Amino acid sequence: MVTTRKVHLTVNGVAHEAFVEPRMTLADFLRGELALVGTHVGCEHGVCGACTVLLDGRTVRACLMLAVQADGAELMTVEGLDEDGRLHPIQEAFLEEHGLQCGFCTPGFLLTVYELLADSPEPSDDAIMDALGGQICRCTGYQPILASVRLAAAKLRQGRAAGAA
Amino acid sequence: MAVEIPKRLEDLPTSSPRWVGREVKRIEDPELLTGRTQFIDNVVLPGMLHCAILRSPLAHARVASIDVSAAEGMPEVAAVITGEDALRWSFPAASSPEGWGSHCLATDKVRFAGEPVAAVAATSRYVAEDALELIVVDYEPLEVVADARKATESESPLLFEERGTNVMLQRVFTWGEVEEVFREADHVFTEKFRWNRVGANPIETFGVISEWNPVDGSLTCRGSYQSPSFMGLGRSASLGLPSNKVRIISQPHGGSFGGKGGGRGTDITALLSRKAGGRPVKWIEDRMEYLTAGGSQAWDRQYQASLAVEPDGRVTGLKVELLDDLGATGEGFGSISAAKPLSAFTGPYTIGVAQYDLTLVATNKLPASPYRGMGPPPHNFVLEQMMDIAARSLGIDPAEMRRRNYIQPDQFPYTIPSGNEYDSGDYEAALDKVLEMAEYRELRRQQAEAREQGRHLGIGVASTIEPGVFDWNSYAIVGMPGVGVPEGATVSFDILGKVTVRVGFSLEGQGQYTLAAQLIGDYFGLEMEDVRVVALDTQSAPPHFGPGGSRLGVALTGAILGACERIKEKLVKLAAVLLQTEPGSVELMDGALRVKGMPEAAIPLAQVVGAMLARSDLLPPDVDPRPEATFVWTAPGRTPADEEGRAKSYLTAANACHVVLVEIDAETGKVEILKYLIADDCGTRLNPATVEGMTQGGVAQGVGAALLEEYVYDPEGQLLTSTFMDYLLPTIHEVPMTEKAALVTPSPFSPLGAKGCGEGAIHAAPAAVMCAVNDALAPLGVLATEVPATPNRLWKLIQGAKSLSPGD
Numbered sequence: 001m002v003t004t005r006k007v008h009l010t011v012n013g014v015a016h017e018a019f020v021e022p023r024m025t026l027a028d029f030l031r032g033e034l035a036l037v038g039t040h041v042g043c044e045h046g047v048c049g050a051c052t053v054l055l056d057g058r059t060v061r062a063c064l065m066l067a068v069q070a071d072g073a074e075l076m077t078v079e080g081l082d083e084d085g086r087l088h089p090i091q092e093a094f095l096e097e098h099g100l101q102c103g104f105c106t107p108g109f110l111l112t113v114y115e116l117l118a119d120s121p122e123p124s125d126d127a128i129m130d131a132l133g134g135q136i137c138r139c140t141g142y143q144p145i146l147a148s149v150r151l152a153a154a155k156l157r158q159g160r161a162a163g164a165a
Numbered sequence: 166m167a168v169e170i171p172k173r174l175e176d177l178p179t180s181s182p183r184w185v186g187r188e189v190k191r192i193e194d195p196e197l198l199t200g201r202t203q204f205i206d207n208v209v210l211p212g213m214l215h216c217a218i219l220r221s222p223l224a225h226a227r228v229a230s231i232d233v234s235a236a237e238g239m240p241e242v243a244a245v246i247t248g249e250d251a252l253r254w255s256f257p258a259a260s261s262p263e264g265w266g267s268h269c270l271a272t273d274k275v276r277f278a279g280e281p282v283a284a285v286a287a288t289s290r291y292v293a294e295d296a297l298e299l300i301v302v303d304y305e306p307l308e309v310v311a312d313a314r315k316a317t318e319s320e321s322p323l324l325f326e327e328r329g330t331n332v333m334l335q336r337v338f339t340w341g342e343v344e345e346v347f348r349e350a351d352h353v354f355t356e357k358f359r360w361n362r363v364g365a366n367p368i369e370t371f372g373v374i375s376e377w378n379p380v381d382g383s384l385t386c387r388g389s390y391q392s393p394s395f396m397g398l399g400r401s402a403s404l405g406l407p408s409n410k411v412r413i414i415s416q417p418h419g420g421s422f423g424g425k426g427g428g429r430g431t432d433i434t435a436l437l438s439r440k441a442g443g444r445p446v447k448w449i450e451d452r453m454e455y456l457t458a459g460g461s462q463a464w465d466r467q468y469q470a471s472l473a474v475e476p477d478g479r480v481t482g483l484k485v486e487l488l489d490d491l492g493a494t495g496e497g498f499g500s501i502s503a504a505k506p507l508s509a510f511t512g513p514y515t516i517g518v519a520q521y522d523l524t525l526v527a528t529n530k531l532p533a534s535p536y537r538g539m540g541p542p543p544h545n546f547v548l549e550q551m552m553d554i555a556a557r558s559l560g561i562d563p564a565e566m567r568r569r570n571y572i573q574p575d576q577f578p579y580t581i582p583s584g585n586e587y588d589s590g591d592y593e594a595a596l597d598k599v600l601e602m603a604e605y606r607e608l609r610r611q612q613a614e615a616r617e618q619g620r621h622l623g624i625g626v627a628s629t630i631e632p633g634v635f636d637w638n639s640y641a642i643v644g645m646p647g648v649g650v651p652e653g654a655t656v657s658f659d660i661l662g663k664v665t666v667r668v669g670f671s672l673e674g675q676g677q678y679t680l681a682a683q684l685i686g687d688y689f690g691l692e693m694e695d696v697r698v699v700a701l702d703t704q705s706a707p708p709h710f711g712p713g714g715s716r717l718g719v720a721l722t723g724a725i726l727g728a729c730e731r732i733k734e735k736l737v738k739l740a741a742v743l744l745q746t747e748p749g750s751v752e753l754m755d756g757a758l759r760v761k762g763m764p765e766a767a768i769p770l771a772q773v774v775g776a777m778l779a780r781s782d783l784l785p786p787d788v789d790p791r792p793e794a795t796f797v798w799t800a801p802g803r804t805p806a807d808e809e810g811r812a813k814s815y816l817t818a819a820n821a822c823h824v825v826l827v828e829i830d831a832e833t834g835k836v837e838i839l840k841y842l843i844a845d846d847c848g849t850r851l852n853p854a855t856v857e858g859m860t861q862g863g864v865a866q867g868v869g870a871a872l873l874e875e876y877v878y879d880p881e882g883q884l885l886t887s888t889f890m891d892y893l894l895p896t897i898h899e900v901p902m903t904e905k906a907a908l909v910t911p912s913p914f915s916p917l918g919a920k921g922c923g924e925g926a927i928h929a930a931p932a933a934v935m936c937a938v939n940d941a942l943a944p945l946g947v948l949a950t951e952v953p954a955t956p957n958r959l960w961k962l963i964q965g966a967k968s969l970s971p972g973d
Contacts, residue, residue: 101675102418
């Protein structure tokens, strides 16, 4: 007899209510129940960072959390970045600097960068590297990702300056 | 009719290329960046079941009995399969060498820890894993052999008893008067090396959905397949199905690097679907499964190498003895990694004779798979350490040592002793360039200064060849038949002049769809966004292999340009009617068909295409009214291998020179990379941004192999590194940010002069890093001969040196 629990959470601004098995991971919940398949699962033990999402503004590994633990939380996944296909400046920066190849690890990187740049609009290279130290990319060798983050920071600063003017 | 493929950028029908050769943004990226690319785990089919696999905890055991009744009794379980089903419905997997394959589920015994023994299809993965816990297997343990050397001994336990030996292949290949050269050499240097198992580890593991059709006995498999048609052929053999009844659909996948695996997973889900009456069955490999039992492991090698050297540093002969541990079976085709070094055995050097003493052996470890570079990375590590050993002994600077041995630009095309022909290059120019970037003399001065302060700085200089455009003939020695690897593409215009390109492979990360759009854009004067690329399944696609062996960029360029040429022929005939002239007077240029010498007498291409599909009244009778063509490209001039394995195999030979500065912390044995510089030459760079990305990614994997990554087994064949906490992939903190320069020596033989370039950096990086490590260790009188050069290994070496040194 499978027992389920009710969870309420908000993902990318949309409220959801669902019954889930207590053992279901947050990653499986997002992907399987909410069809938000942009959150990718790379290792299922919290090392690679591909499944990183934002929970109340902070990065978490969706493979290491249970869906029931996210009850009441506000989540953001990669699907929350673009507006109807129009890329977020962080995504634009990755596109322009070739910060991805196969793209499987990319959603986790994007959300990690989102958190970093929200905290620190003008991060040093060391700060960028520290923030990305828990994300594994097997394709790019990180150099283009570093360049992407620098460009993303510049784009967001420009955007804010334009917005303030 | 023969089609002339443009060999130079200038041969494209455009006055100035807008896309090819430029750093263009990739058309693949918006979908990837928004999480909307359809990776296999995103695909859900009606009625789909989920598979979980029960795996052997022992590396060698007889399977005495399996009881699956409790699992079968679970209401959510639709099917359970064991070795009995495998015997009933399948055959041992094709293997290389031939005859070393096994069924997808153990039928009598298991040969490695992690080998599948049973599988369940249930309504969810969670339930399927619950069901595994109800399966009872009785194992009778057998003696394990996890050491390659022991496996060759007569008293060793046997993996395949019926073969009477664990040695899968033993042969000595001799190219030239090797014994004579070594007898007459002034110096002979010999050393042993150990390269431990490493492997691909794409961030997406393998995944598949198999669907059996019980009515017509056909099988459809959607999955993250690197080589769809090759995988389909293998399944046809292992499942005993006619090849046209296996339909493979390759989904976009999250990297592969040769090590995606997938054969067993596909067979197991196929059998489950069959047993479940044809319901689709999905299996997504988890990371532990990938690490212990997937396409994860490659190159488990013990080497002995000898160089014959003249007093001036000229190398006259090379001998390499390799004992390669292929693990439990030959199903992973890891053997071809031992054959590939033939395509560049003697590197960029004029070494005149060579010998390869090759032993492939089976042990109770995971069957080896290919991995990016496919075998030369360890070979180059050995060759480049030998170059430095000789240089140190003769008092020659390592850069100078290489310079004295390079093949010269006027010697191309150049045939190496192991048979392959290099197309072109200027190796000395690459060396000069990278030394200039490194400020090499200044670097040596800094090193000398640091040494006086007791610091252990080392500079590595490594020169390597990247064979490009793989050919089956290069693997003839391990039983792969055939010459030539076809790659096809279909290019179609619609009535409004937009283009669809259909290919047989899916996205993997190298930007091939972008390349297709660049080529079509420049050929027909279109915007890149006018081009859409779609992957077809194996029943619809033209002949193809897909990415692999530094081949697809060149091969796809050939296929697409061939198709473009054929479309042009048709359009020219129609345009001649429209322009009221002879076809011989019409040319395609900058997106218009025009009368030669009269640029004002021109019709836009879209108009000609539109007329072809909407003005049948204008069509000449000999024009095929489809603005579409398929072309299948194969590398020209390839030859069958002779008895010694010699063949014109890889079409192109890119070259690179890497210079690395490292510092070793003697207290901890940790290596820090302080500088990393690269000069490389892969001919025409079709999308320089992509090439640079491939290079940097290859450096990351090469640094991982040299310093971090290792699959460690205990003597009982148990893998001790089955998580990413233990198998260390390089992070942003370990991968050096490199400085790169490009030289361009176009290939005279390939489409647009491009050379295969997807694997170059991993050919060189482990060699270069280890040359630097050994340069740092040289004053201590010790040599690091085992990779990865972990802190533990280096610390022990350094401690050993200190205990030997009376002055310390």
